[in-house]
Amino acid sequence: MNATGEERVVVEERRRWWRRRWVMWTGVVFVGIAIAGALLVAWGLRQIQPMLRKKVVETLSARFNSPVELDRLSLSMTKGILVSGGGLRILYLAGPTKPDSRPNAPPMLSVDNFEFGAGWRELIKPTTRLVTVKVNGLRVNIPPKGNRGDLDNPKRRGQSALGIVVDRIECTDAKVTLETNKPGKKPLEFAISSLVLTDVGAKKPLNYTAVLVNPKPVGNVRSTGHFGPWQDDNPRDTPLDGNYEFTQADLSSIHGIEGILASKGRFAGTLGEIAAEGVADVPAFRLDVSEHALPLHTEFRAVVDGMTGDTRLESVRARVGHSELTASGSVTRAVGAPGHTTDLHVVMERGRIEDMLTLSLKGSPALMRGALATKTHILIPPGPVSVSRKMRLEGTFSIHDALLNNEKMQQQLNAMSERARGNPRLANAQDAETVSSSLSGTFSQADAVMQIPQLEYEMPGAQVTMVGQIELVGSRYEFHGKVRTAATASQMTTGWKSLLLIPFDGLLKKNGAGVELPIQMSGVGSAYDLRLDFPHNTGISVGATSGPK
Known part of the structure; x- marks a missing residue:
């Protein structure tokens, strides 16, 4: 009975030992497989990397018919293959012959960083289709037309098929510079904070959504629409359409x-x-x-x-x-x-x-x-x-x-009009009719000063011609001219003053006017001073002064 029990214990211990050994060797095998797989993936990535690098360079070179430089490109496993790179430069968008360029001219297109994801099978296909490419630091420099090279070259039209096709490009921190060879003119620059391109293709319009930073007035412009296809022989003929919204521009x-x-x-x-x-x-x-x-x-x-x-x-x-x-x-x-x-x-x-x-x-x-x-x-x-x-x-x-907004000034104008028409008894604030005026003339302005070389002012009973200027900074103005009335001097007053002025009516009449007198008007803002303007100013006022000067 005991011997049989001991035998069973020994048998059970041997079974457990073999199970542990099996688990251990199975783990070793799996670890080996994992290591081998990792080495295989690393080897595969190393093999694919130069192939993909070559495909990127050849695709861009064929698309733009230009030398292409790529500083770095690396692959990593992140739910498939993640490709990242940077230092991409397309030297010129031209024909097979390099155009004459200026010393130290920047590349026509450069990218600081880019990345995209893809599967194994997609990468090894003759034409790789990428769903999304993310780009940061895109710079496009378009030189003057004379420096763009032979864009209309027949060889371009028969270029080889592209090795990479992209459905969507997402750009951040982009800038487009349109250069000029005209002396004194600076390049035209467009800063683009974000740009999304979809349906990207060489021979069809692409859809875009862009947010541009407008320099003056400062603000963001959001635009959506269609662009292209790019016209190699004449970029000015490239189609473009869209809608825009410009908000909160200071x-x-x-x-x-x-x-x-x-x-x-x-x-x-x-x-x-x-x-x-x-x-x-x-x-x-x-x-x-x-x-x-x-x-x-x-x-x-x-x-x-x-x-x-x-x-x-x-x-x-x-x-x-x-x-x-x-x-x-x-x-x-x-x-x-x-x-x-x-x-x-x-x-x-x-x-x-x-x-x-x-x-x-x-x-x-x-x-x-x-x-x-x-x-x-x-x-x-x-x-x-x-x-x-x-x-x-x-x-x-x-x-x-025209009516004056200052009530006192308008009353003075009403009174002046009644006197000019020969109604001195109505020339008071209570009885005077509210009169409107008309003005016409010519003007010019420079350095915030408006010159008025001709001013015609009319109100019932009087005509005024003046010349003068208005200083916009400080709101100062000064005019000189003459006033002509329908009534004579004696008709504009009552009582003994009228009798005293009768002998002078003939002297003051001129060119068919009852009275013609020189006047001047000056002021600041809404306040003005109107007075007679004799060669040696006597300071005699005609009674139309309003507000502080």
Whole structure:
């Protein structure tokens, strides 16, 4: 009984020993297989790496017909194969002959880093299809047309099939530079914070979603649309279309104006001629020479040269406050200085003078209100000076049904009108009729000073012709001219004063006017001083002074 039990114990111990040995050897085998597998994978990666590197270089070289440099490319196992690389440079987008290049010219396309994932089978296929490629630090430098080489070479048209096809490219921190060989002109740069390209193919349009950093005014532009196919023989003919949205753009980055702009619209055409239309709103638009803001709404149609950035404004309809205007012109890159030159022809047929005074002068309320019509040529050259100071204006204007916003000043004007018509007994605040005035003339502006060489002012009973200027900075103005009245000197007064002036009526009459006298008007903001203007100023006032000077 005991011997039999001991035998069973021995047998059980032998079984356990063999099980442990089997488990141990099985583990050793699995470890060996794993090591062998890892070595095989490492060997496979080492074998695939040069093959893939060659495929990348040959694909890009065939696509752009250019030498391609690739500093690094590595493979790792992460749910398949993860390929990463960097230091990619396509030297020039040209024909088989290297174009004449400038000393130390940058490569036409470079990438700091890229990565993509793929399976084993996909990598060893003759044409590898990649679902997504992530790119960081993309730089595109497009030289002037004369330095692009032989793009229209027949050999390009028969290039070999591409070894890699990409469905989607995701780019971050990209920049496109359009260089120029014109003296004094700086390259045009576009900073792109993010760019997603889908349906990428050499012979068909690709879809894109881009977020661009606009330098002036500072803000982000989000755009979606289609681009391509790229026209090798003439890049300007490459098709482009899309929609854009420009929000929270701070206009204070343009020296001299303030406000937050929002704009949206669409565009279509080619890189050489992009037709765009859209709307833009600035809820509180302000010039630095004034303390007041007005809402600005704009609808526009324009044609943009995508290779130079020059813009032709075909039609601009704007509303500033309650004033409506139309404009046409151009915005072109300046020669010899950074920035752009804006050249506009503006027509305002339904304007309000109070809106223009509110924007351009600090006084509050505006000196007058009334209907305004004007035709103006506006030229804004480049430079760091504020817009209000460097802006140059030249044009004509007319104001109808004008009333002064200061009640006391309007009462004085009413009284002057009654006297000028020969109704001195009505020339008081209670009985005088409220009269409106009309103004017309020509003007020009430079260095924030508006010159008015011709000003015609009319109110019932009187006509005034003047010349003068307005300083936008400080809101100072000064005018000199003459006033002509319908009534004679004696008809503008009552009682004994009228009798005393009768002998002088003949002396004061001139050119058919009852009285013609020299006058001057000066002031700051809404305050003004109106007085006689004899060669040696006697300081005699005509009784129209308002507010502190």
